[in-house]
Amino acid sequence: MDIExxxxxxxxxxxxxxxxxxxxxxxxxxxxxxYQKGEFTSGMTNGRND
Structure with a gap:
């Protein structure tokens, strides 16, 4: 079984x-x-602050 x-x-x-x-x-x-209700919960994703 693969873990996601x-x-x-x-x-x-x-x-x-x-x-x-x-x-x-x-x-x-x-x-x-x-990620909640179609939006990220903070301004950071994958270590980047875009």
Whole structure:
């Protein structure tokens, strides 16, 4: 079984920690700590402050 990781913070992911898109669906790329309601929770992603 492959383990997926958050593309922002590298946290190991499962369906319980997926972030959410703006329509309420689960986002498979980012965890709930980095991505909620279609937006990043902070100004930093992948170590960059864009």
């Amino acid at each position: 990781f958050c593309q922002s913070c590298a946290m190991p992911m499962n369906k319980n920690v997926n972030g959410t898109n703006d329509d309420g669906t689960k986002n498979k790329d980012y965890c709930m700590y980095c």
